[in-house]
Amino acid sequence: MHQLWVSLSVTPLLWLVVTLGAYLIGVALRRAAGDTPLVNPVLVAIALVGGLLLVTGTPYATYFSGAKFIHFLLGPATVALAIPLADNIHHVRRSLVEMGAALLVGCLVSMLSGIGFVLLLGGPAQVALSMAPKAVTTPIAMAVASEIGGLPALTAVLAILGGIIAAVLGESLLRATGVRD
Known part of the structure; x- marks a missing residue:
């Protein structure tokens, strides 16, 4: 056996x-x-x-x-993932400024909070750089981590965990804050 x-x-x-x-x-x-x-x-x-x-x-x-x-x-x-976005391009165009601002602020907060958290705890720069792209899809996060000097494998774990946490908590948080659409 x-x-x-x-x-x-x-x-x-x-x-x-x-x-x-x-x-x-x-x-x-x-x-x-x-x-x-x-x-x-x-x-x-x-x-x-x-x-x-x-x-x-x-x-x-x-x-x-x-x-x-x-x-x-x-x-x-x-x-x-671009297919539904293309199908709804008229909604995107209508809210382009608001969506752009939200994406910019969200990206900056995500990257800077991850990097800051690691550095605040005394972690190495390579780990901090691995935190920066954690809030995008796994293959993109790994490619970005590789380009900026992070650890792609660590970034993959962080991106997957982030996605799981968002899937588990996202709907409940949106419902609790009154977001329906």
Whole structure:
């Protein structure tokens, strides 16, 4: 049995299937919990895959050799986010100044608070730079971190955690503040 696992664990297809399966388990758990944002399929998948890697002693590099196809698809998925934006361009044009101001302030607060927090706690500059692009999509955050001297892997974790936190808390916070649209 051990020999079978050793052979399977280095097969890239195994880790692709494990990743997709873990995500589908997360989706099923969320549905079973009444579609509450507290049960996040991405977080469930991370916990399941991470636990499996720990239990089996599989190195991350071996896992990533199979999951890199999903990593590759993050780029096209990010580009696909432009489709709803293009479909609603008339709304964007109508509120361009307000949206631009909100985006500028939000970006500055996000970047400066992350950098400031790390530096205030005495963290190294490389970690501070890794915090700067944390509030954008993962592939963009990793590319920016690489360009400015941050750690792309750390930035990826921060971007994913930020997305999960926003997904879990965002709807409740918007509802509590009276935002409906």
